[in-house]
Amino acid sequence: MFSKIMVPSDGSKYAEKAEDMAVSLAEKLGSTVVAVHVIDEKLIYPFDIMEEEGNEILSKINLKGSEKGVKVDEVLIFGNPRHDMKKIAEKSGADLLVIGSHGKSGLEKILMGSVAENTLKTVEIPVLLVK
Numbered sequence: 001m002f003s004k005i006m007v008p009s010d011g012s013k014y015a016e017k018a019e020d021m022a023v024s025l026a027e028k029l030g031s032t033v034v035a036v037h038v039i040d041e042k043l044i045y046p047f048d049i050m051e052e053e054g055n056e057i058l059s060k061i062n063l064k065g066s067e068k069g070v071k072v073d074e075v076l077i078f079g080n081p082r083h084d085m086k087k088i089a090e091k092s093g094a095d096l097l098v099i100g101s102h103g104k105s106g107l108e109k110i111l112m113g114s115v116a117e118n119t120l121k122t123v124e125i126p127v128l129l130v131k
Contacts, residue, residue, distance in 0.1 A: 002126075006034040006094035008085060008115070011057045014100030018130040019061050022098040025128075027068040034073045034092045035061040038081040051076070081115045086122040098128045 007022035009015040019035070026033045037054040039047070058074040065072035075092065077084075089097055099116050120127055 002029055002031050002096040004034055004092065004094045005029075005031050005096045005098060006036060006089055006092055007061065007098045008036040008038065008081065008088070008119075009057050009061060009100075010037070010081070010115075011053065012100060012102065014102045014130065015057075016100075018098045018100040018128075019064060021128065021130050023061070023064045023068055023070050023072075025096075025098070026065070026070040031096075032071045032073060033061070033065055034075060034094055035065075036075045036077070036088055036092070038084060038088070039076065039078045040081055041079055047078075082118050085115065085119040086124070089123050089125055094125060096126050096128065097123055098130060101129050101131045 005022045005026050007019050009019055022033050035058050037057050039050045039054055043050065054076045058076060062072045062074060097119065099119055101116055116129060
């Protein structure tokens with residue numbers, strides 16, 4: 001049914017729930033998980049710190065997949081998480097996108113806007129929104 005399940009993550013608690021759901025679905029369906037972390041081009045933190053954080057998030061998803069026997073492909077990119085999900089989903093070949101309903105809070109959320117909301121509006125594959 002779904003051979004590639006994309007799950008974008010910013011490491012928030014809602015993203016972690018989406019990660020768990022994506023891995024669980026992939027285990028049941030024999031799918032591959034495409035774990036995505038976007039280093040937000042608008043944030044002003046040092047790049048190496050954001051890259052390290054992104055790699056840690058992706059490694060945790062990979063570990064979750066390994067524990068369930070699920071293959072996880074890791075994608076770390078620099079871009080705009082609010083606007084790039086459609087392009088990332090298309091390039092990854094995903095046929096389902098699992099995303100948390102909320103991301104990080106505070107200033108980062110204000111800068112980013114609602115990634116989940118924009119994703120629902122723009123991607124052309126089914127989206128599972130996890131609360």
